[in-house]
Amino acid sequence: MDTALTIKIDAMQKGTEHDAFVSLECAVCQGLAPFLRMSLAGEDLIAKAGELMERVRVCPEDAGSWRDASIALSCLGQAELAQQFLEQALSLCTHYKIQGSASQPILRVLMLMQPGELSANTPLECLLEQAPVEIVQALVTSGQLSSLQVPEHDVLFMAVAESPASQNLLHELELQLASWPRPVINTPQAVLGMARDRVAQLLQGIEGLVVPVTTSYSRATLQPSVLAYPIIIRPLGSQAGHDLACLQHPDELIAYLHKVQADTFYVAPFVDYADRQGLYAKMRIALIDGEPWPCHRALSAHWMVHYVNAGMYEDAAKRAQELIWMQTFSAFLERHVVTLNEVAERLQLPYVLLDLAELQDGRLLLFEADPAMVVHAMDSVELFPYKQVYMGQLREAVVASLVRHAGDVHGVS
Incomplete structure (x- = not known):
């Protein structure tokens, strides 16, 4: 130690x-x-x-x-x-x-x-x-x-x-x-500020970051004909893509509202983040006392990317790309460190996770900022041997952060 x-x-x-x-x-x-x-x-x-x-x-x-x-x-x-x-x-x-x-x-x-x-x-x-x-x-x-x-x-x-x-x-x-x-x-x-609409408002205007404006609508105030499509919609409190949809036309919103029986919804413009090959890459980054750490990077042919259903377990080529991203994370940070530093400064959370994509123009697209997302080192060691290394580094960073904060109150510098 x-x-x-x-x-x-x-x-x-x-x-x-x-x-x-x-x-x-x-x-x-x-x-x-x-x-x-x-x-x-x-x-x-x-x-x-x-x-x-x-x-x-x-x-x-x-x-x-x-x-x-x-x-x-x-x-x-x-x-x-x-x-x-x-x-x-x-x-x-x-x-x-x-x-x-x-x-x-x-x-x-x-x-x-x-x-x-x-x-x-x-x-x-x-x-x-x-x-x-x-x-x-x-x-x-x-x-x-x-x-x-x-x-x-x-x-x-x-x-x-x-x-x-x-x-x-x-x-x-x-x-x-x-x-x-x-x-x-x-x-x-600070956690109260993690509602999707509040995060979108808090992080507006950061150079190098795209944060789609997210608006909360009640069912009564959601008027399909006045929205600018395509949109992303989900019920308040929805997690893991539950009832999340990308809608292209007012008729699709009318059908969605018949299907999803919620009272309040988050609506945001859809930003197409596909790469030049038409694939969607979503990365998760931890900010520990403001310092960025790589967690995972999932690659999918579908715009709604979740690690467990993106084919990461079945496709060795996708895992190879994730490994390269982790190995070259320092180069990623060189491109985005100023942006991520400003995000950390505004969020004021010693422990928080970001879901992001890197757009073709080089900017970052923020999907979500939330401390409650899961990170772990539980994936198969045979399929993901590299995860043990990077999750181990993240674990050590979190423990060091906890010790550092605890030391502050005991008067230890």
Whole structure:
């Protein structure tokens, strides 16, 4: 370990416990990471969920197994049943230590989370697998923060994701954490700015960056005949391309509104980002304390690019292009460092992810900025051997950032 880092950790550990924190018995759970790993590997999640459901039948006081069963069911798309299991878990315990956290951690990380679907929180534990940190997750709800009790920690990671459902909680957390005695990574105020329309407004006017203006419409105010086509449309709160569409004509919007029964929608102009071969490349970049790190690059013949369905697992040529992009990331940064620095300055998030494309004219096209997107090193080592290297570098950068922020409050420079 880096000598300076070791000195900083030693100094932090000499700090005293704070009166605001209490000694809490945390349930132990596996968390999302092992279930996501099973899903990506095509392993039998149904059988695993069945094992966990049998475990809680035999031991109904096992809060960790209730929560793990909820996560497994969520991965299987059983949202309603997953919610029932989560509610039972929270009736037993609201604090969970992630199994596999380092036995002798250099850092204690408290993640504040909200109950909900997998996309409701930043899945930090998926990136920090095998990192030398202890992770405790506290699940909190709106209206109950006045009695918030948490264990001692070195740094608080605000994992609640921005969504229509989280607005009240984020505003309450903004007040609760304003004078928090430990460093807070990703303040609620900054996370509130991650709504698609707010991000589009915040990042306008940055040289070298195209950010399509995103507008929120209620169903009643969305008039198909007055929009400039083609457009991108999705319901508020939609993730992973759910009900996302590119529409070319007012008649298509009328048909879309008949099909998608949402009350409010985000609408933005469609920007064609195909390369000269007619392919679409979407890259994910992490900004850690403003420093860019490569996460992945997916290539597809379709404009809606998601890594899991872009053919990256089936096509060695696509993986080879991703590897070249990662190997030459420094050259990418030379072209875009000024732009990305300004993005980081405006977002004010120590941990945030960007989904981008590089247009033929050399500018970057922003699809999304959000700390709650997933990054991990769980892909097949046989298919993606290079991922271990670059995700390992990102993991080390995140741990160093957490240590750096924790050291600030302990007076360590």
